[in-house]
Amino acid sequence: MSVLIIIDQAPYGNWSGREALDMALSLAAFDQPVSLLFVGAGINWLRKQQNPAPIQQKGVNRNLAGATVFGIEELLADQDALQRYGLGAEDLLDGVAITHYDQDLLANYLHVVCQ
Amino acid sequence: MSVLIIIDQAPYGNWSGREALDMALSLAAFDQPVSLLFVGAGINWLRKQQNPAPIQQKGVNRNLAGATVFGIEELLADQDALQRYGLGAEDLLDGVAITHYDQDLLANYLHVVCQ
Amino acid sequence: MMTLHILNKSPEHPRFRLCLEAVGDADQLLLIENAVLALSVEGIKLPGRIMALASDLDARGVSVDGSVDAIHYDGMVALAAAADRVISW
Amino acid sequence: MMTLHILNKSPEHPRFRLCLEAVGDADQLLLIENAVLALSVEGIKLPGRIMALASDLDARGVSVDGSVDAIHYDGMVALAAAADRVISW
């Protein structure tokens, strides 16, 4: 039962991305296979240069950069979203795989969460 | 100080349209000039045939149809939104004026709320 | 694998497009809450087999033709029970 | 009448377009929260004089060129105090 968690909300402006990330970390903590897919405005979670200290929020970079250490199988970035936001592979956190959001991608997962 | 309240959220799926309507009714109750503008998915508040009883919500048709009685000056419907949703004047509650959403329209109001 | 997609966002919401791109030809698409409004939007092409919750259609005054199945909550449960996978958008 | 438009929605949000259509040439547009992400989207044309909250830019790792004024909360207050009208989108 491999799980895919889709994040399509931009970081910091609301809490849904953070709570989706918590879901992924929980699955990983219980040794359940889980991947994260970033699409649309959600792609901005993957930027290298985030510094949320001035708005007094916790950065998720550290969690995301260490995602595979925590047991998350894949960090997936949708190519169209990267292009829309002018992001190249060099702008992203380490360990992110670039993919293409479509039915075939989703077909690899038995449980899909889009919170 | 004429107030315009813009409703761009569809009815029933969330509460923001209802609470925007309550704002308009409060202004009217205190004899403050207020108009309501429906744009985007918000245009669907103005349909004649709504029956929210099966989802156990209150219909706002009655409030909206009686809006001018309650002292709301105008119920404005954006033409582009009507067209998008395939709605003609005959599909709308009584008392709705069809308009075009743009800067010139907004310039008529000193206080604009888009909740 | 037959997937039931449950969509509750209005057609203006970015999640709406995300869902449509995920629906395969053999999938089922169930429109609930504000998503039923899509059935009155001119020119939206919805993929797969289309269903909509009757109570949400009634609430919003949206009428449908024969190409859409209006179902009730028991039908929604039956679809969810029968599907290999259910995705809520 | 000079209007300050305060926009806090990401460019995918339907409110984003609604705001842009409302901004006149003499108006000011202040991007805050998720709206600052628009400054990195290719091909978005923003109207009026553009400003963005520096802390929201920093948080999201968005850098800007000289065409955008990065301001702080005291600048936001000064803009709101000086404007004839403020609309929050």
Place this chain on the structure above:
Amino acid sequence: MTASQFVQFTLVVTGAPYTSQAPQTALHFARAAIAAGHTIDRVFLYGDGVQLATNLACAPSDEPNWHRSWSEFLSAANIPAVACIASALRRGVINDEERARYERDANNLASPFQLLGLGEWVESVASTSKVIYFHAGG
């Protein structure tokens, strides 16, 4: 599906009452599932959905009380109901234990909800349950 193929559902509600329609749709679904002979092994509130677990909401008398309807349904059908503790603490929904820990004057967790971690949700995902999500619309 034949009539004998009963399913075990877990329902996850992430939208708040009187903000989104999610708790209403989920309750209609839950009632229909039980009526059809299926079982619901757990209702899990997450994110803004934890607001459904407050016992201090006071709906106007001419509107349905979704908090009470949910509590009554869960108790009558004997369905375990969990609000994610991390989501709930941030949003001000606490039980007596957390009231004591955080030194507050009151607690407001409605019966029969419990405050527990995401592990409860993971258990449903890892089991044979069908997990159905009810998010805020828009």
Place this chain on the structure above:
Amino acid sequence: MTASQFVQFTLVVTGAPYTSQAPQTALHFARAAIAAGHTIDRVFLYGDGVQLATNLACAPSDEPNWHRSWSEFLSAANIPAVACIASALRRGVINDEERARYERDANNLASPFQLLGLGEWVESVASTSKVIYFHAGG
């Protein structure tokens, strides 16, 4: 604007804490406004914004507590703070009077917030105040 042109602001917050960034942005704005010599005649919480007025929220110790920061700021600056009573009742934020009226076991309205009607907001709109809204983002 010259330095002597001070403005009277009313701030309306409609987005909830730990759900939207609205209460955070509004607090930064409020502090900067006071620091610049302007006045804030009222803070009005509406819709989901009333969640800012609960005194039961327990932020994790490594995160800022926006509820407490707001309460402390409002008290220190002596700014009248109102949560819309209709929004608050539906969402489970009540004072002692409503606790008694609705026969609940507890109340959870944080100091210095009061529960009052939309008339308070109307008063700001009809006055010379500049009303600034802080909505949920997305």
